[in-house]
Amino acid sequence: MTDWKQLDREYIAPTYARFPVTLVRGQGAMLYDENGRGYIDMGSGIGVSAFGACDEAWAAAVTRQLNTLQHASNLYYTQPCVALARTLCERTGMKKVFFSNSGAEANECAIKAARKYAAQAKGREYSTIITLRNSFHGRTVTTLAATGQDHYHEHFQPLTPGFAHVPANDFAAMEAAVREHKTAGILLECVQGEGGVVPLEADFVRKTAALAKQEDILLMIDEVQTGNGRTGRLYAYMGFGIAPDIVSTAKGLGGGLPLGATLLGEKAQYALGPGDHGSTFGGNPVCCAGAMSVLERLDEDFLAQVREKEALIRQMLEGAPGVKAVTGMGLMIGIQTEKPVSEVLSQCREEGVLCLTAKDRLRLLPPLNIPEDLLIQALETIRRACA
Numbered sequence: 001m002t003d004w005k006q007l008d009r010e011y012i013a014p015t016y017a018r019f020p021v022t023l024v025r026g027q028g029a030m031l032y033d034e035n036g037r038g039y040i041d042m043g044s045g046i047g048v049s050a051f052g053a054c055d056e057a058w059a060a061a062v063t064r065q066l067n068t069l070q071h072a073s074n075l076y077y078t079q080p081c082v083a084l085a086r087t088l089c090e091r092t093g094m095k096k097v098f099f100s101n102s103g104a105e106a107n108e109c110a111i112k113a114a115r116k117y118a119a120q121a122k123g124r125e126y127s128t129i130i131t132l133r134n135s136f137h138g139r140t141v142t143t144l145a146a147t148g149q150d151h152y153h154e155h156f157q158p159l160t161p162g163f164a165h166v167p168a169n170d171f172a173a174m175e176a177a178v179r180e181h182k183t184a185g186i187l188l189e190c191v192q193g194e195g196g197v198v199p200l201e202a203d204f205v206r207k208t209a210a211l212a213k214q215e216d217i218l219l220m221i222d223e224v225q226t227g228n229g230r231t232g233r234l235y236a237y238m239g240f241g242i243a244p245d246i247v248s249t250a251k252g253l254g255g256g257l258p259l260g261a262t263l264l265g266e267k268a269q270y271a272l273g274p275g276d277h278g279s280t281f282g283g284n285p286v287c288c289a290g291a292m293s294v295l296e297r298l299d300e301d302f303l304a305q306v307r308e309k310e311a312l313i314r315q316m317l318e319g320a321p322g323v324k325a326v327t328g329m330g331l332m333i334g335i336q337t338e339k340p341v342s343e344v345l346s347q348c349r350e351e352g353v354l355c356l357t358a359k360d361r362l363r364l365l366p367p368l369n370i371p372e373d374l375l376i377q378a379l380e381t382i383r384r385a386c387a
């Protein structure tokens, strides 16, 4: 039998520490390895497969488009990206959408739009982007500069200049940074995902939004992980009562296909003009058809079910033996464990439940439509592993 793990070590660049499982197929919230062993999926491929593996409606939408036109380039008009952009704007109040292929690219576009807007509104020197400590915004040289965690920066200096980081939930530090730097934009995750699934304080977010408005600084919300129903709202910012100028998203948007989107509001909608930005694969018709099928199903009833599942998770895990804290929103959950998280993760895997980690926490990002019986079964396993 082919040893895929050995071949992976031989031919794949060694940037990933993989778990010892080869996944070959999936159905809904179940994933299967090469021996046919089933696992409950509590990670959705890092929040990507919003409706789990090979969801019927999603696969039908994708296959239909695949058999119609798989790519055309942005030199021509195509229908799926326009339909998706209209839906995104109608459901958020944003004005225009730029499509790309990943979260990092969605943030790159946001940063470019903010810098150009500020250059035109106030002058070229207004270029600083303020982000938070413990944030994560991507792996490109610019989005690494935005990321407020030094260990990601280590070997890749010099990074793109013009970024400042302030501690999360420290509004005085935010005000001071805005006074100190000629600022183009502020970029925030409403729930810091890679940083340990830590929601921002609503008061800090609202004050920051008001400050940005007052100073004509663009407020950019990174919804790459929190977006598309993940937190029990269509976008997490909607639960904070703010109106951002730019929203970036990716992960769950395509339901399993690579798709990034940067939503531009009133102020930023014309910042990038012809020739300012582009992406060969951006707005790919197959990815956009998949995304339409995802968004169509994220209605208020469905989002309420996501919040009910959060309540169930909290009920089963808060105060359970070995569980120190449960953080997060909706189906984006962090669990602080007494045991080392790697131990809990391995035990869950051995018992047939695939979870994620974020820093020292166990992280759960199950498919948004995970059936309640599978969710309960996974939570029972997690409880046993934590105890």
Ligand SMILES: *Cc1c(COP(=O)(O)O)cnc(C)c1O
Pocket (backbone or CB within 6 Å): 101, 102, 103, 104, 105, 107, 136, 137, 138, 139, 189, 193, 194, 222, 223, 224, 225, 226, 250, 251
């Ligand atoms: C995953 C993530 C990114 C980067 O997305 P990629 O698709 O890996 O480029 C950016 N921001 C946040 C908040 C993320 O969770």
